[in-house]
Amino acid sequence: MKPIAVIDFETTGMSPAQQARATEIGVVIIENGQITARYQSLMNSGAWVPPFIEHLTGISNAMLRDAPPAAEVMHAVADFVGDIPMLAHNASFDQKFWDAELGLIGRSRVQQFACSLLLSRRLLPGAPSHKLGNLNRWARLPDTGKAHRALADAEMAANLTLHLCRVLREQYGRSTVDHDFLRLLQGMPAAKVRALLAAAS
DSSP: OOOEEEEEEEESSSOGGGTOOEEEEEEEEEETTEEEEEEEEEOBOSOOOOHHHHHHHOOOHHHHHTSOBHHHHHHHHHHHHTTOOEEETTHHHHHHHHHHHHHHTTOOOOSOEEEHHHHHHHHOTTOSOOSHHHHHHHTTOOOOSOTTSHHHHHHHHHHHHHHHHHHHHHHHOOOOOOHHHHHHHHTSOGGGHHHHHHHHO
């Protein structure tokens, strides 16, 4: 499998359109069935962290005062990722923040996102929940640390993605899995997934 950059943001709210900003980013690169590189940083945008977000993530306003500026972090992580295709769990959320934070430094995304949430709904229909932590426990994947911290969640999403690739190989006989195929699969109606996989194997 060619490299995929799996990312996760912690933020002050749900949407950049509502003036929410990123507080932390974690990225792991997966390639050939394993994690090969990691990036993590808190990021100080000057935004205020509401108490319920601090309780959820453990990221406080005091911690962010000593963090590197958001612009510095985004330049560094954009260089780290380069043009590698991207993936996140509930990718619509992370894509919005990636695009917004890049826009603030005059850069733009050059690659597409895949979504492990959409993929898990199609490939793991028997899972009792498709929340990231619940899926990882159900599939008995490695414990990567505290949930709602960016690197731990990025590693969970990476391990889940590698598990989904194993499912495609072992249950459906898909010999090669790439980012384009994952994006095709996630966009298919669930009822048509088996036909797609049978034709693609």
